[in-house]
Amino acid sequence: MNFGVIGAGQMGGGIAQVAAQSGFTVVVQDVKQEFLDRGRAVIEKSLAKLHEKGRLMGTPDEVLGRIQFTTELTDFADCDLVVEAIVENEAIKAQLFRQLGEIVKPDGILASNTSSIPITSLATVSGRPERFIGMHFMNPVPLMALVEVIRGYSTSDETAQKVTEAARAMGKTPVECNDFPGFVSNRILMPMLNEAIQCVMEGVAEPEAIDQIMKLGMNHPMGPLTLADFIGLDTCLAIMEVLHQGLGDDKYRPSPLLRKMVQAGLLGRKSGRGFYSY
Numbered sequence: 436m437n438f439g440v441i442g443a444g445q446m447g448g449g450i451a452q453v454a455a456q457s458g459f460t461v462v463v464q465d466v467k468q469e470f471l472d473r474g475r476a477v478i479e480k481s482l483a484k485l486h487e488k489g490r491l492m493g494t495p496d497e498v499l500g501r502i503q504f505t506t507e508l509t510d511f512a513d514c515d516l517v518v519e520a521i522v523e524n525e526a527i528k529a530q531l532f533r534q535l536g537e538i539v540k541p542d543g544i545l546a547s548n549t550s551s552i553p554i555t556s557l558a559t560v561s562g563r564p565e566r567f568i569g570m571h572f573m574n575p576v577p578l579m580a581l582v583e584v585i586r587g588y589s590t591s592d593e594t595a596q597k598v599t600e601a602a603r604a605m606g607k608t609p610v611e612c613n614d615f616p617g618f619v620s621n622r623i624l625m626p627m628l629n630e631a632i633q634c635v636m637e638g639v640a641e642p643e644a645i646d647q648i649m650k651l652g653m654n655h656p657m658g659p660l661t662l663a664d665f666i667g668l669d670t671c672l673a674i675m676e677v678l679h680q681g682l683g684d685d686k687y688r689p690s691p692l693l694r695k696m697v698q699a700g701l702l703g704r705k706s707g708r709g710f711y712s713y
């Protein structure tokens with residue numbers, strides 16, 4: 436399988452890595468060489484760790500050798516499946532899919548790793564709605580089992596089947612759902628994270644206490660504020676905006692503190708500071 440990934444950030448890098456681990460030939464694109472270099476360094480570190488633990492088929496060099504890093508979208512022309520993992524912004528994703536629809540061979544499948552944006556809208560602008568789907572990996576991609584597979588209005592059975600098979604070949608467990616704002620994962624997860632942020636704003640408890648209560652009390656692997664920092668506060672805000680607008684209910688209103696922190700450039704782990712410092 437010729438596999439394409441757009442965006443070499445935390446999700447794109449992880450998706451490319453897991454695709455290469457499963458033996459696919461992978462092309463990863465980002466807008467600047469420095470983002471590709473950063474993505475490659477993260478992949479190298481993760482592969483070294485998995486190798487050290489005996490959890491990698493082949494050597495890190497063999498896996499890396501299957502990944503081509505590029506700044507050119509035209510390198511996706513011959514891909515069977517291209518997964519987009521760029522910033523969570525509908526206008527920017529739509530612009531990209533308009534271009535990709537012209538570049539990728541006609542029988543190639545286009546997928547979005549979006550956390551919340553309507554798959555059906557992106558499918559329409561791609562010009563190939565039957566061969567368009569949501570392929571939503573979880574963070575950190577090398578460790579998490581789930582791929583949420585989201586069918587758009589016109590996604591064909593054949594496309595859903597091929598993407599399900601690709602996810603299984605990557606060692607993941609695909610689970611299907613329909614195209615509603617936030618799908619299942621973020622419809623349920625993100626309001627909890629937003630509520631934790633609201634608790635900080637209202638002074639219900641300190642961030643450390645909120646996280647400890649949820650970790651020790653509910654057996655969550657990470658507290659909600661640690662997880663929000665891990666996902667990226669900009670991404671959390673973008674998802675809450677989609678839920679709020681798409682479902683039209685104020686119970687999805689983003690916390691003003693979340694909005695303010697994003698305005699201040701406190702994006703969590705990726706910017707060095709969010710609810711915690713890194």
Ligand SMILES: CC(=O)CC(=O)SCCNC(=O)CCNC(=O)[C@H](O)C(C)(C)COP(=O)(O)OP(=O)(O)OC[C@H]1O[C@@H](n2cnc3c(N)ncnc32)[C@H](O)[C@@H]1OP(=O)(O)O
Pocket residue numbers: 481482484485549550572573574575576577578579620621624656657662666
């Ligand atoms: C926003 C969206 O649209 C959707 C989303 O993705 S929402 C986010 C979903 N993800 C989650 O909820 C993650 C919640 N957290 C967890 O499940 C766990 O904390 C975790 C799996 C991330 C880490 O597991 P953990 O048990 O806490 O242990 P931790 O010690 O941190 O890590 C386990 C090992 O994996 C390693 N590891 C972590 N990330 C890694 C990676 N990317 N590649 C390879 N190894 C990695 C760690 O270094 C560690 O190795 P050692 O045992 O040698 O120290």
Ligand SMILES: NC(=O)C1=CN([C@@H]2O[C@H](COP(=O)(O)OP(=O)(O)OC[C@H]3O[C@@H](n4cnc5c(N)ncnc54)[C@H](OP(=O)(O)O)[C@@H]3O)[C@@H](O)[C@H]2O)C=CC1
Pocket residue numbers: 441442443444445446447464465466470519520521522523524527531548549550551571572573574665666667670705
């Ligand atoms: N973070 C998470 O936990 C999860 C995120 N997602 C989704 O995955 C997607 C990516 O998120 P994440 O990896 O966290 O984000 P990151 O910010 O880590 O990475 C996004 C990458 O895409 C690049 N990029 C931005 N615009 C373009 C463009 N027009 N063309 C090519 N590349 C571009 C960014 O460059 P630059 O640095 O210049 O912005 C960056 O390298 C989002 O849709 C998000 O909702 C899904 C599951 C989990």
